[in-house]
Amino acid sequence: MDPQTVQIGLTLKWLLTIAWLLPLLGFVVELIGGGWVWGRYSKNAAYLSVICIVTGFICSFTALMTWGNGTNWSALKDHGAAHGDAHGATPAHTEAGAHGAAKPAAAAHGHDDHAKPDAHAAKDGAAKKDDHAKHDDHAKPATVAAPAAGEHAVVEAHHHKDPKVVFTGLFYRLAQFGSLDISLSYYIDSLTLVMFTMVTFIASCIHIFAIGYMSEELTDNYADHQVHTSHGHLHRPGRFHRFFSFLSLFCFSMLGLVLAGNIFQVFIFWELVGVCSYFLIGFYTERKSASNAANKAFIMNRVGDFGFLIGLMIVWTWFGNFQFGDLPADGHTQPGLFSMVRGNDGQMKLHVPESGKAEVVFKNQDNHIQTKPNGEQRTIPYWLLVAAGLGVFGGCIGKSAQFPLQTWLPDAMEGPTPVSALVHSATMVAAGVYLVGRFYPMFTPEVLLVIAYIGAITLFLAATIAVVATDIKKVLAYSTISQLGYMMLGLGLGGWAAGLFHLITHAFFKSLMFLASGSVIYGCHHVQEMPQMGGLRRKMPLTAYTMLVGVIAIAGLAIPYVTLPGGDPIAFSGYHSKDAIVATALTYMKLNGHYLLFFLPLAGAGITAFYMFRLWFYTFAGEPRDKEVYEHAHESPWVMVGPLVVLSFFAAFCAFGGESGILFKLLLDSEPSSVAGGYVAQTEYLGQGLLNLKLPSHGAIHANHAQAGTLALIMAFVGAGCAYLVYGVRWVNAAEIKAQFSGIHQFLINKWGFDEFYDMLFVRPTHVVAGWCSAIDRVIFDGFLHSTAKAAIKVSDWDRKFDETIVDGAVNTVGIWTFAIGRSLSVVQTGRMRNYVMFIAVGLLSIFALLIMFFPN
């Protein structure tokens, strides 16, 4: 690696580290300074938070630019071509043949460094067998241990394009156990950079918005109208600075998670994110519902994290390594997890020993097989790799609120709205999707199938519930779950870039919609129920129309039959990302069957459009339903509306260009090589219990793009149209529909009965068992203890009596006797000399009398 690249790696490392640690600095300062130094009326905490996160954004963006310049923007320049060529170069997919017919030769011979075929199929052959001297330098594993500071970069061997560069290295080694170590490290590729930029940007907007939204907390006497005490509403000191310090900590945790270079570090920040969400969801801690929601979120996440831990243990035990990327160690390069499983060609190497269970052979970063000291191959049983993948994905299920752990997210609406915005777009739930994306090379096709199904179920289930929800924030919450389902589905189907693409676009329009809903709630004085709203667009136009941008984006509407010069339809960001996922699903279905995985998201697209427009019409259109709320409604101040406008711009145009746009290409650059050209299960091992799954290649997806896009667009228009008919012009009375389908309605209101189901399945049995335990405690243990205590009391009672009567009695008696004798003898002490003389005489006589009596002689 040339020194220039090393220099870029260093620059990126420090820029991102600054962006990562600044919020922590803000948190610490606010924690110390917030309440005591600045006082409760000061906005300094907010300003500090904003400064930290905005600086973080600038650093992140600078890092993105640095990276882009350092790689000559090869990701953008080449990908279109690469995209086009990819399927041509993939022999597994014949249907793509026409697309890139002219390219295979060029790819194989490597005439054009920029119009390059995908590395997958041709890589080994080109590099090792054909022995094209011209490309040898590319074919060689371009891994060079950097000389200083543990800097290291792995250059993946894409022969005919500028190599994909990953910067990875150590910050600090926390502990070392033999060959195993736990460290703070970083892993920087374009996904990291895009996530950093997105998170810091959205967080900045939310921070600024929150200055306005939380301003009511700038008081010594905040009246919480939802908490009733014996003497009216609860009054408490405002917690402005606390809110912002937690917000900063939240951002720090999320950025740390994104920057993390090993799975253990991810886990640490994963938990930190969970703790922060706990703090913020339970921000109105006096509200019973809020503290319950915080508990629920935390506990549900623990369930998922249990799986995560199991996955970690498997990885720890079998790989002995947590690092994602390759790291130099003691003069040689320690291959990371990705290299061990996938090598540098993206393919797992399976091996079936005589025992008959398939195993995955570990490779080095240069694709050589790792061996133990005794010459055997280092392997992991295939099923354990599946289990590790499922375990880690279990953590993602919890964090991203996927079925069956989705129930915490709607409850998390108890937090202040900026928190909801942050949780739902940039931080908490994004962490799960991000981890699936980051850990992707470790997932086997079986795990991916599970991911896809979970995503499909989630998206459909949440979408249906969202249709009947009336709380404006709950609708958005369910839509989030649904969209997360889309992302998981996309990732599970092999549409790696499509899933993460949707993550980014969704972050923009969902944060926009949440902030808009926050603006509505703020303007309506904390009314959240949509049936009390209506017609608000006249009162708060900016909020209404920025919200409309978000709604159109999420619904995936586009203008049909009109395309931009590049061939892309005119549409907002959601259309492009969702379209990519649906196209992937269609391709996947054509390859593998699994029809549900296509029809559920397709139906979901329609439902999404329906409920989002329902929300918008309900809130902003038509006549006001509650005059009082309407009368008092007002547009929010600029500090809140400003971020809305900015976000609406990005929600509309961040995905400009669709799959040939900048954002998608940036993401695609980080796509694991295993999916770049379509992963094919190794058919010779299918007898070993492996599923015959083929992941769609880019080319195949592209071929189905138009068809899927059309279907999704039709569904979206149908959904939006229905919403317009029912809630916009009120052509159909919603109440009648509700009455007609009261059973289904009730079923959906009950959220498919998940809460009840969990209540029945877990909570009540737990209560019963706890009841038994407490009964055992009360009856047996307490009984034993109490009887022991009583016996002790009895014994000590007796002891006391013994003491009082016998011991004390003896002492007292002796004393009394002594006293009485002394008293009686003192009578003799007359003090009169004459008496004493007489006593002497009497005594003398007595002595002699005794002598005579006893000694007569």
Added chain:
Amino acid sequence: MDLSSYLLVGAVLFVAGVVCMATKRNGIGVLMGVELVLNGANINFVAFANYTKLGLDGQVISLFVIVMAAAEAAVALAIALSFYNNHLTIDVDQANQLQG
């Protein structure tokens, strides 16, 4: 006369002195009782000196007793006077500060 006659006289003096000490409420009377007791003892000493091998030593002791008695009388009388000065009486029963 034999020894026991003298000893009996000494005994009578002794007993008289003791009774005198025990019954007299007058301090001077008590002093007189003391003199009688000492004198009874003196008779015994001198009698033993005469009738036994004690010899001259007995008389020496009795001389010392006489001297001691004189000294005692002087001091006791001073005490009696002091007592009288304090109590305006010579009744020894008034001196009962040591009563238990």
Added chain:
Amino acid sequence: MTGHQFLFWVFAAVTCGGAIAVVLTQNVVRMAFWLIVSLGASAGLFFLLNADFVGTAQLLVYVGGTLVLLVFGVMLTASGPFSKMQTRPGELFLAGIVAFLLLGLLGSSVCSVDWDRVVASTNAGQPITTHHALNQGYNRPEEGNTGHPLGMAFLGMRPDRDLAPGTKTLSTGYLLPFEIASVHLLVVLIGAAYLARAKRRIHPNES
């Protein structure tokens, strides 16, 4: 009855009677008188016991000194009309019983001892013969039989012992006790004077 016996009985009777009279008399002045009688008679008994120096000392010191002192005491303390300081009859009765018992005890003790055997080698009952008494260190009566030996004894010499036949060692005398007694007397003199000095509590203006 020899003269010696007669004299003994007379002196003994007076001595005992005086003593008893001291006990029985309630008047302190008469008590002093009977005491003089008793002590004087006992001095006679000393003379009968060949202790002329002791008897003389008895008469001089006791009768002439101590008793006078007592009488002075009586006079100094009995200012004003004599207050009655009667002893309770119970006490007198008890004292009488004790007295008789004590007297019986002492008397029986004296009588139960076989003095002849105890003092076998002594000159019990014998008048002092010249040779014997000289051997014992006594002088002849006309020389005052104990004056010189006592003086020698107080000076630390014991001719009565050391001059006996066969005596090879020197006996110790009473010089040191004598000196101590003299110092003692001086101390007593000073102490008595200190104790007896007038320090009346009652101020003249109170009375």
